[in-house]
Amino acid sequence: MTLPLSPDELLSTTRSVRKRLDLDRPVPIELVRECVEVAVQAPTGGNRQSWHWMVVTDPGLRAEIGKYYQQAFDRYRNSPTYGGDVSEHSDERRAVQARVTSSAEYLAERMGDVPVHVIACIEAGEELPASNQAGLWGSLLPAAWSFQLAARARGLGSAWTTLHLRYEKEISELLGIPLNVRQGVLLPTAYYTGDTFKPATREPLDTVLHMDRW
Incomplete structure (x- = not known):
């Protein structure tokens, strides 16, 4: 069963969900499988379909990934790029x-x-x-976004994050991922609290849209 969302509504209300992830409600693995089934319909360079999907539900493994993620985030929090420089932007x-x-x-x-x-x-x-590396990651990241869309349509929330890649080797060893398989994105996934999501506030389109020439 999927939510009655129009294509535009699905695309504009699939948000990065963090605080609203329901940490106590179990997620049926069949629902996750449905989302991956949708994801692998995404385009991939040369139709190679060389993606792989690690789905981690074991509490001990999730806890270990969480520790690596916290360490990576602590380093990020102390970096000059943390939060982005929005000093020249509006109060909103x-x-x-x-x-x-x-x-x-x-x-x-x-x-x-x-x-x-x-x-x-x-x-x-x-x-x-x-x-x-655009060709390489272009064969994976559209599928990861499709997973998020499929999750949203099924009442699940997710967040796109790559901070864990600072410890990619350690996490690969933890999960038994082969050396020739590289991680692209971590998508923490759960049911969400509240009713729905609304489109995010963005800068005016004409500040980023360029026609024919910059």
């Missing part, structure tokens, strides 16, 4: 950014408690290519 934009950073801190503290961790991976070799 700064308020939004404050809420985002607060929710990110919450997720870092509770990552290990999120019922399902989905890690989207791709066969890439032990060493990533030194040249433009």
Whole structure:
């Protein structure tokens, strides 16, 4: 059963869910499988379909991933890029950014408690290519976004995060991921609290839209 959302509504209300993830309600694994079934319909370069999907529900493994994530977040929190520099933006934009950073801190503290961790991976070799990697990740990340859309349509929330990649090797060893398979994104997934989501506030389109020339 999916929610009665129009395509535009689904696309504009699939948000990064952190504080509103329901940490106490179990997620049926069949529902997660449905979302992955949708995800693997995404385009992939050369139709190679070289993605892999780690779904982690074991409490001990989730706790270990949570510890690595907290360590990565602590390093990020002490970096110059933490929260983004929005000093030149409006009061409204700064308020939004404050809420985002607060929710990110919450997720870092509770990552290990999120019922399902989905890690989207791709066969890439032990060493990533030194040249433009758009082709590689372009064969995985659209599918990861499709997973989030499918989850939203089924009443689940998720958050897109890559902070764990600071400890990619350690997490791969923890989960038995082969050396030639690289992680692309971690999607903590759970039911969400509250009723629904609304579109986010964005900068005016004409500040980022360029026609023919920059």
